[in-house]
Amino acid sequence: MTSTTTDFPFPPHHSFPPFYTLQPVLSTRTSQLASWSHLIQAYCRHHRLFQLSLRDAADGPLFYNRALGRRLSLKDAREVVEWMASKEGGERAEWVGDKERDRFWVWWRRPEEWAGVIAAWVEATGQKNTVLTLYELTESDATASQEFHGMDPELLQRSLQILVKRGKAQIFGSDDSLGVKFF
Numbered sequence: 001m002t003s004t005t006t007d008f009p010f011p012p013h014h015s016f017p018p019f020y021t022l023q024p025v026l027s028t029r030t031s032q033l034a035s036w037s038h039l040i041q042a043y044c045r046h047h048r049l050f051q052l053s054l055r056d057a058a059d060g061p062l063f064y065n066r067a068l069g070r071r072l073s074l075k076d077a078r079e080v081v082e083w084m085a086s087k088e089g090g091e092r093a094e095w096v097g098d099k100e101r102d103r104f105w106v107w108w109r110r111p112e113e114w115a116g117v118i119a120a121w122v123e124a125t126g127q128k129n130t131v132l133t134l135y136e137l138t139e140s141d142a143t144a145s146q147e148f149h150g151m152d153p154e155l156l157q158r159s160l161q162i163l164v165k166r167g168k169a170q171i172f173g174s175d176d177s178l179g180v181k182f183f
Helices: 028-047 054-058 074-085 113-126 134-139 152-165
Strands: 050-055 094-095 103-108 130-134 167-176 177-180
Touching: 028 050, 028 074, 028 103, 050 054, 050 134, 054 074, 074 103, 113 167, 130 134, 134 152, 152 167
Parallel strands: none
Antiparallel strands: 050 103, 094 103, 130 177, 167 177
16 A cells, blocks of 8 residues: 655755755765765655656655745766665665666565565465465565565565575466465
8 A cells, every 4th residue: 555745754955955955065964974874765665665766756755845935956966876876875765777777676675675575474374385476475465564565576576586595485386376485
């Protein structure tokens, strides 16, 4: 379920005009980049978004405060995402494709963190040695209260691949009807 933009509690600095201009002093800029990263992650988590388009976000409430008439420029937004994708930024973003650098993953949970959440749910619900379809994992009533309910299919695949590498799951079937068995 996606909520409306008015439901998201923007932090006070979202209404501070200088927040929309990346600062030249390195320590201030680093703090500002971290604030943008936290805001983007919180916003995406709240709205259950796993990917964003810079161009679309530039006109939306995340990067554009209409009440102030201020927005983060596309160039500065790209720099925020680059910082989020770096080690210094905690690798909390990743570009989708290499050419345009418009779409990016927002890792409010990284794939390895999602793998842990899914594995914990499997353990808690006694689903070990049970075969589940990917649809059942993300869309069934059994997972409706779980944070991974409605997860982007590509992110689910990446997270499950981590469990496969750890020897905790096996994926089988064809692309249109994949199943997973947990160990």
